[in-house]
Amino acid sequence: MTRADFRTSNSSGELNKLSFSDKEAIKPLLIGLVKKIALILIGGYLLFHFVFGFMIIKRNDMAPSVKAGDAILFYRLSQTYKVEEAVVYEDSKTSITKVGRIIAQAGDEVDLTEQGELKINGHIQNEGLTFIKSREANYPYRIADNSYLILNDYYSQESENYLQDAIAKDAIKGTINTLIRLRNH
Structure with a gap:
């Protein structure tokens, strides 16, 4: 059946209604369309x-790189993660899904100087921030197997910037x- 078969008109120019046999011919086409959809x-x-995962950012944890109102797509099937990669993770203490950057991986030694500067494997990091030691970790400490240390990009100097413990790969x-970018600012 062609398009012309469905667009027949009578002598007055009005379109004819489809006959019963024409409706039966359309039925398998509609079923095929529904199956494809x-x-x-x-x-x-x-x-x-x-x-893949899709997420609208609700917090400014990674500002200015990623701000509240931005949308992100993330790849769920990664088996390994590298230092400096931005990841989506669940904070085990608050059960809030956050975005952060990996700064240390399994086997790395993390320490804080007396001035609150972050040291990884004996090298001071250029984060430009001062940290307060977490109450739960003894410094220096070594990142456990299948764990990563993640920092958010946004910290204010007025707030207490606790260096959190490493999180599990899971x-x-x-x-x-x-x-x-979905936001207007």
Whole structure:
């Protein structure tokens, strides 16, 4: 059947209604269309539930790199993470999903100087921030296997910047691969 078969008109120029046989011919086409749409929706759900993640940032933890109102896509299937990678992780103390940057990995030694400067493997980091030692960690300490130390980019000098303990690899939800600016500021 062609398009012309469906657009027949009578002598007065009015379109004729489709006959019963024409409706029966359209039925398999509509079923095929519905199947394709369902397949695309299921595929999209599986892709964004198991392979990629999408998140609207609600906090300024990574400002100015990533601010509240931005959207990110992150890759969930990473098996290893590198220092300096931006990741999405769940804070085990607050159960809040956050964005941060890995600054140390398993086996690295983390310490704070008397002035509050961050030292990793004996080298002072150029974070430009001063930290207060976490009440839960004894410094210097070595990052445990399958753990990472993550910092947020945004700290104010007025707040108490506690250097948090390393988090388990399982708490990391994925690596950020796309940033979409949705905010108006």
